[in-house]
Amino acid sequence: MKISLNWLKNYVNFDVSPELLAEKLTNAGLEVESIEYLNKKYENFIIGKILKVDKHPNADKLTICKVDIGNKNINVVCGAPNVSENQFVVVGLPGAIVARNQHDIEAKPFTLKKTSIRGIESDGMICSEYELDLGEDKSGILVLENNGLKPGITLNEYLGLNDVVFEIGITPNRPDCLSHLGIAREISAIFHLKLKKPKLDLKESRELITFATKVFVDDLDKCPRYTARIIKDVEVKPSPKWLQNYLNAVGIRPINNIVDITNFVLMELGHPLHAFDYDKLKDNTIRVRVAKDGEHFITLDGKGRELKEGMLLICDAEKPVAIAGVMGGINSEITENTKNILLESAYFLPQSIRRTSKLLGLSTDASQRFERGADPNITKFAINRAAQLIQQVTNAKVLLGYIDIYPKPIQPKKINLDTDRVNSTLGTNLTYYPIKNLLKKIDIRLIKRNKSKMLFEIPTFRPDIEREIDLIEEIARLYGYDNIEIKMRSLIKFKEQPVYKDIDDEIRNYLVGRGFNEIITNSLMSKELAGLSKDDYVEILNPISRDMSAMRTSLIPSVLNVVRNNIYHQSKNLNLFEIGKVYFKDSSIAKGPNTIAGFREEKRLILAKTGISEYPHWSKQEFPSDIYDLKGEVEDLFVMFSLDKYKFISYTIDRTLTELTLYIMYQNVEFGYIGKVKKEILKLFDIEQNVFVADINLDILKSFVNYNRKYIPLPMYPMVIRDLAFIVDRAIPVEELLQTIKYSAGNLLKSVDLFDIYTGDRISADKKSCAFALQFQSEERTLTDEEVALIIDNIIKVMNDKHNATLRK
Amino acid sequence: MLEKIKEIEAKIEQDILNIKNSEDLENFRLKYLSRKGIISELYDSIKSISIEERPSIGKKINELKAYCQQVYAEKKKILEEFSEKKSEQIDLSLPGRRKWLGSLHPLTQTLKEIKLIFQRMGFDVADGPEIEEDYYNFEALNFPPEHPARDMQDTFFISDKVLLRTHTSPVQIRVMERTTPPVRVIIPGRVYRNEAISARSYCLFHQVEGLYVDTGVTFSELKGTLVSFAKQFFGSSLKYRFRPSFFPFTEPSAEMDITCFLCDGKGCRVCKQTGWLEILGCGMVDPNVYKYVGYDSEKYTGYAFGMGIERISMLRYGIDDIRILFDNDIRFLKQF
Incomplete structure (x- = not known):
C-alpha cells in the first residue's frame, strides 16, 4: 500500500528522514518495500514571471527575457513564438533534468547547463509542456494561469509533488494499518508521539434524515452495522487541488469530488464508504439482503455479474444497487448530474465479503479491507468525516441526523495476560509496568491487575488480537525483536536411534564420482506426456499453462527436456542423473502418516547417457554410448550397496517410452529398467541422437540395501585361472552360458567373466565364439591341476549337451 | 696382493661413475671384465703366490669379479632405459587421460x-x-x-x-x-x-x-x-x-x-x-x-x-x- 509522507504528518508530528522512518516501520513489522521521492523529477524548476522581452541582437527568432524568479531576476534566451511580458512560466535552472528534448527524435532527457546562445548568456530555460512531460504541446512555452501565483515557488510546490511515498507491505493480520491514520498510530508508538485524529466540525441542516430515507437490514449476521447519511444539493465537479494531490500521490486517480472524498476517507481512516445517487434509489430506500442464485447486476466497472445465493447486496425498494463491501452499481453511480447523495458506512462480516469477492473474481480496495476485518465502531466517525469534507468542498446541505442500524454493538475484547507467560515465551524478564506502557502506545489499555495477571481491553480496530499469545506478539514487537537477548539452554537430548543414513546422498556422491551431472527438473508436465504412463496421472485443476497441467509420471520426459536444451547449446555428450518423485492416482493407497488417500508418490532415480561413451582422448577411438554403459553403471551401483542377487531380464514387450528394455529384478521384485528411448518419443523433443536411460524405484532399492556387512576372511590358498572359449549359436544369450558354466562347475568356481566375443570369417556365420575367464579356488587346500582339469571337462560336456557348444581351440 | 685387490675395487667404483654412454661402458668391460682385462690378469697372477694364501686370495678375487659384474649390469640397464626413452620422444604436453566429471546440483x-x-x-x-x-x-x-x-x-x-x-x-x-x-x-x-x-x-x-x-x-x-x-x-x-x-x-x-x-x-x-x-x-x-x-x-x-x-x-x-x-x-x- 502507498503511504504519503505529507498526508501522515496531518496525524502525527515527526521530523525524521524518510530512510530512518522506513527502517523503523520495517522493524515494527510494516515492511517498507520502496521509497519514492516525487520531487525528483522536477528538481531545479521554478515558477517565474516574465518582466521584459527584448529581441536577441544576433538572431531574429530569439528573444532575451528578463524573468523574476522570486529572489532575483535572471536573463533567459527563449525561442518560443508565444513568449510575452507578464506571463507566468516554468523556468529550468542549471542542473534541472528536462524530461523530453523536443529537438531530439527519441525525445531523450537532458540536463540543463548555463550556456551562451549566439553571444548572449542564458541563466536557464523556459519550458514547454512537452519538455516538462506535462502534456503534448510543443508549439510554445507553457503559460500558467495567473490565479494568485507568486514567482519563486518551485514547480514541485505548484504541482504538489513535495512529497515522499512509501510502498508498505501490510501483512493480512493488520487491517488497521491499511490507512494513513493506522500507520500514523504506529509511528506515534515508535517515536513516543501524540496521535492527532482528524477533528470533526459538521454543520447539519434542519431537514431531518428520518423523513428522507428508510433503511432495512434483512441479514444482520452478514451486515452487523449499517450507517447512512443524506447530503443534498451537492455540486459534482473536479476536486480541489489539495485533494487531487493526496490521491495522486498514493496512486488513486481523481474522478469527482464525491468519489474522491470517499476514497480520501478510505485512505485516511481505512474505512470503505460508498456514495449512491439518492434520486436513483427507488422509494429512497435501502434494503440489505442476500442475493438469489442467478440474479444479474452491472457493477461500476461496466461488467455484468452473475450473482450467487448468499452474496450480500445493497438494494433499493426493487433492485440491487451495490454488491455489499465489494463494488457499487452503474444504476446508482454518482454522475455530473447527481444532486443528492446517500452515503453508506457499514460493517460487513469478513468471511461473507471474502466469499463474494472470490466467487466474482473481483477484489477491490473496499473488499480487501472488509475481508481482513474493518472496525465496526468507526462507521459513524467515518461517515461524519466524509460528510464534513463534502460540505466543505461543495457547500452541500447535510441532513440532520443519521441512520445507524446496529442492534448488537460489537464490544472491545478483554484479554488476560500473565507476565510469566510473556517471559516464558519470549525469554525476557519483563515486569508488568513496561508491558502496560508498551501496549498503551497502541491504545491497548490495562483494566485490571492482580500480581502477574493483567486484563487488557483491545480496541475494535485490532481484530487480529484475540488471545494472550497475540498480546505477547505485540509486546515483542513494541519491545523490539532486536532487544530480546539470545539465551541458549543448550538442552540437546542425545538420541538413541541409529544414525540416519541418507541413501539418496550416497547415490548422489557415487554418481558424481562416476562422472554424472545432477539435474533438478520441474515435476509438472503436460497431460499428453503424463498420459504416456499406463497408470492414472494426477491433473491440476488450475494450471499455469497446458505444459504444466499434470504431475509427472516419469522422469524420462524431464530428462529429455534437459537433453534437448543442452544439444541446442552444442553440448551433445551428456551423463545426467536426477533423484525425483513421480506421482500417480492410486485408489489402493490409504491415508497414512505419510500418505494421502488415493495418491501415490514414488521416489525414482534416473540415469541418462547420450553422445559418446567415454571422455575423448587422442589415444583412443570414440564409441557412441550404448545400453551396456548404463547396464554397467547400474551393476556397479548395486555392488556398492552389496546387492549381489540382482537380475536383468529382457522382455520382448517394450515399455511405452523405451525399447531394448532390460528389467531390473531383485528377489523377484521388478524395481527398474534400463533401455533406449524410442525414436518417436525422442521426436517429441526434437532429439536426433540416441538416449539411454536407467530408471530405478528408489523406495524399493532402499528396502533392499543391506548395511549389516560382515567381514569374509581372505582366501589362504592360491587361485587357479583358466580361459575357455566356446563356439555357440549366435542366438543364445551369454547370460544362459554363464549360468550353465556356474552350475556345471560347482562351488570351487569363484567367478566367471566374459572377456571376448568373436563373430567372423574364422567361424561359421550363424555362430559366435565366447571366451570366458574362470577362477577356481578352495578355502581348504591348494587345488591341483588334475582337479581343475576334471571340472573343466565337466563344464565342456554340460555346455555341449545343453547348448551344443564346442570348445574353440 | 690384498692391497692390489682393494686398489682395483676403488678404481672400479670410480670408473663406473664416469660412464656416460655405451662406448664408455664397453671400455669399462674391456678394461676389467674381458679375457685380457684386469680381473683376468689377477687370476693369472694367483700362480705367483704361496699355496696357503691361494684359497683366501682366490675368494677375494671372486668377490671382486662378482661386484664388478653387478655394477656393470646395473649401469648397462640404466643406459638402455635412457636410450629407449630418448628414442620414443615422449611429448608430456599432450592432454592426460580424463574421465567425465560429475557434479552435484x-x-x-x-x-x-x-x-x-x-x-x-x-x-x-x-x-x-x-x-x-x-x-x-x-x-x-x-x-x-x-x-x-x-x-x-x-x-x-x-x-x-x-x-x-x-x-x-x-x-x-x-x-x-x-x-x-x-x-x-x-x-x-x-x-x-x-x-x-x-x-x-x-x-x-x-x-x-x-x-x-x-x-x-x-x-x-x-x-x-x-x-x-x-x-x-x-x-x-x-x-x-x-x-x-x-x-x-x-x-x-x-x-x-x-x-x-x-x-x-x-x-x-x-x-x-x-x-x-x-x-x-x-x-x-x-x-x-x-x-x-x-x-x-x-x-x-x-x-x-x-x-x-x-x-x-x-x-x-x-x-x-x-x-x-x-x-x-x-x-x-x-x-x-
Whole structure:
C-alpha cells in the first residue's frame, strides 16, 4: 500500500528522514518495500514571471527575457513564438533534468547547463509542456494561469509533488494499518508521539434524515452495522487541488469530488464508504439482503455479474444497487448530474465479503479491507468525516441526523495476560509496568491487575488480537525483536536411534564420482506426456499453462527436456542423473502418516547417457554410448550397496517410452529398467541422437540395501585361472552360458567373466565364439591341476549337451 | 696382493661413475671384465703366490669379479632405459587421460550444508508428501477457511480438498501427530506456488523447515539458533536483524535479515538499496496449531522456521534468475 509522507504528518508530528522512518516501520513489522521521492523529477524548476522581452541582437527568432524568479531576476534566451511580458512560466535552472528534448527524435532527457546562445548568456530555460512531460504541446512555452501565483515557488510546490511515498507491505493480520491514520498510530508508538485524529466540525441542516430515507437490514449476521447519511444539493465537479494531490500521490486517480472524498476517507481512516445517487434509489430506500442464485447486476466497472445465493447486496425498494463491501452499481453511480447523495458506512462480516469477492473474481480496495476485518465502531466517525469534507468542498446541505442500524454493538475484547507467560515465551524478564506502557502506545489499555495477571481491553480496530499469545506478539514487537537477548539452554537430548543414513546422498556422491551431472527438473508436465504412463496421472485443476497441467509420471520426459536444451547449446555428450518423485492416482493407497488417500508418490532415480561413451582422448577411438554403459553403471551401483542377487531380464514387450528394455529384478521384485528411448518419443523433443536411460524405484532399492556387512576372511590358498572359449549359436544369450558354466562347475568356481566375443570369417556365420575367464579356488587346500582339469571337462560336456557348444581351440 | 685387490675395487667404483654412454661402458668391460682385462690378469697372477694364501686370495678375487659384474649390469640397464626413452620422444604436453566429471546440483549442495549444520545442532530429518490435504497445508496450520492469509500462497489444486503443498509446514503437523515432545526436526522438500514464471519466481521451489517443541523453548533461543545457523552458513562476521512479520502458524512471527554481503550493507541492486537481505521466516508455534495435534499449549512451547533453498543458493552464488536453476544447462551445472 502507498503511504504519503505529507498526508501522515496531518496525524502525527515527526521530523525524521524518510530512510530512518522506513527502517523503523520495517522493524515494527510494516515492511517498507520502496521509497519514492516525487520531487525528483522536477528538481531545479521554478515558477517565474516574465518582466521584459527584448529581441536577441544576433538572431531574429530569439528573444532575451528578463524573468523574476522570486529572489532575483535572471536573463533567459527563449525561442518560443508565444513568449510575452507578464506571463507566468516554468523556468529550468542549471542542473534541472528536462524530461523530453523536443529537438531530439527519441525525445531523450537532458540536463540543463548555463550556456551562451549566439553571444548572449542564458541563466536557464523556459519550458514547454512537452519538455516538462506535462502534456503534448510543443508549439510554445507553457503559460500558467495567473490565479494568485507568486514567482519563486518551485514547480514541485505548484504541482504538489513535495512529497515522499512509501510502498508498505501490510501483512493480512493488520487491517488497521491499511490507512494513513493506522500507520500514523504506529509511528506515534515508535517515536513516543501524540496521535492527532482528524477533528470533526459538521454543520447539519434542519431537514431531518428520518423523513428522507428508510433503511432495512434483512441479514444482520452478514451486515452487523449499517450507517447512512443524506447530503443534498451537492455540486459534482473536479476536486480541489489539495485533494487531487493526496490521491495522486498514493496512486488513486481523481474522478469527482464525491468519489474522491470517499476514497480520501478510505485512505485516511481505512474505512470503505460508498456514495449512491439518492434520486436513483427507488422509494429512497435501502434494503440489505442476500442475493438469489442467478440474479444479474452491472457493477461500476461496466461488467455484468452473475450473482450467487448468499452474496450480500445493497438494494433499493426493487433492485440491487451495490454488491455489499465489494463494488457499487452503474444504476446508482454518482454522475455530473447527481444532486443528492446517500452515503453508506457499514460493517460487513469478513468471511461473507471474502466469499463474494472470490466467487466474482473481483477484489477491490473496499473488499480487501472488509475481508481482513474493518472496525465496526468507526462507521459513524467515518461517515461524519466524509460528510464534513463534502460540505466543505461543495457547500452541500447535510441532513440532520443519521441512520445507524446496529442492534448488537460489537464490544472491545478483554484479554488476560500473565507476565510469566510473556517471559516464558519470549525469554525476557519483563515486569508488568513496561508491558502496560508498551501496549498503551497502541491504545491497548490495562483494566485490571492482580500480581502477574493483567486484563487488557483491545480496541475494535485490532481484530487480529484475540488471545494472550497475540498480546505477547505485540509486546515483542513494541519491545523490539532486536532487544530480546539470545539465551541458549543448550538442552540437546542425545538420541538413541541409529544414525540416519541418507541413501539418496550416497547415490548422489557415487554418481558424481562416476562422472554424472545432477539435474533438478520441474515435476509438472503436460497431460499428453503424463498420459504416456499406463497408470492414472494426477491433473491440476488450475494450471499455469497446458505444459504444466499434470504431475509427472516419469522422469524420462524431464530428462529429455534437459537433453534437448543442452544439444541446442552444442553440448551433445551428456551423463545426467536426477533423484525425483513421480506421482500417480492410486485408489489402493490409504491415508497414512505419510500418505494421502488415493495418491501415490514414488521416489525414482534416473540415469541418462547420450553422445559418446567415454571422455575423448587422442589415444583412443570414440564409441557412441550404448545400453551396456548404463547396464554397467547400474551393476556397479548395486555392488556398492552389496546387492549381489540382482537380475536383468529382457522382455520382448517394450515399455511405452523405451525399447531394448532390460528389467531390473531383485528377489523377484521388478524395481527398474534400463533401455533406449524410442525414436518417436525422442521426436517429441526434437532429439536426433540416441538416449539411454536407467530408471530405478528408489523406495524399493532402499528396502533392499543391506548395511549389516560382515567381514569374509581372505582366501589362504592360491587361485587357479583358466580361459575357455566356446563356439555357440549366435542366438543364445551369454547370460544362459554363464549360468550353465556356474552350475556345471560347482562351488570351487569363484567367478566367471566374459572377456571376448568373436563373430567372423574364422567361424561359421550363424555362430559366435565366447571366451570366458574362470577362477577356481578352495578355502581348504591348494587345488591341483588334475582337479581343475576334471571340472573343466565337466563344464565342456554340460555346455555341449545343453547348448551344443564346442570348445574353440 | 690384498692391497692390489682393494686398489682395483676403488678404481672400479670410480670408473663406473664416469660412464656416460655405451662406448664408455664397453671400455669399462674391456678394461676389467674381458679375457685380457684386469680381473683376468689377477687370476693369472694367483700362480705367483704361496699355496696357503691361494684359497683366501682366490675368494677375494671372486668377490671382486662378482661386484664388478653387478655394477656393470646395473649401469648397462640404466643406459638402455635412457636410450629407449630418448628414442620414443615422449611429448608430456599432450592432454592426460580424463574421465567425465560429475557434479552435484547447486541446490543439492546448499541443502547438504544446511542439513549438516542443523544435524550437528541435534535436529532430525523428516519428510512428507507433496500432494497434500488442505487440512495439513492450511487448516491445521491455523489458516481457517475463507481467511485472507490463504491469499499469501497461490495454490495449485488437485481437487476441492487436495492440493500441491505450498510450503513444507504441513510436515510439522504430520511429525507432531506421531511424536510426543521433545520434537526437533528439519524438513527439506519441494513446494509449489501457482505464480507466473519469471526471473524471480518459479512454479515450484524447495524449502527447509525447522521445528523444535519442548518445555521452556523461547523466542530468545529461536534467535540464538538461527543466528548460529546464519553465521555457520554465511560467515561469522555477519550482522543480522529480526523484524516482525505474519504467518498464521506462528505467533509472534519474524523475518530474519542479514547484512547484504554483496555491498556490505551499503545498498545495492540485490538488496534493493536496503542493505539487508531477507533469508528466512520464523516464529513461535501458535497455540492453535497445538490444538490440532493434541499438544498441551500450557506445557509446551516451540519454534518453527523456514527458508527457501533457491533464494539462499541464489544469494550465495550470485544467481539473478531462478529459472537457470531448473534449465540444467550443463555449462551451468559444471560450474559447481
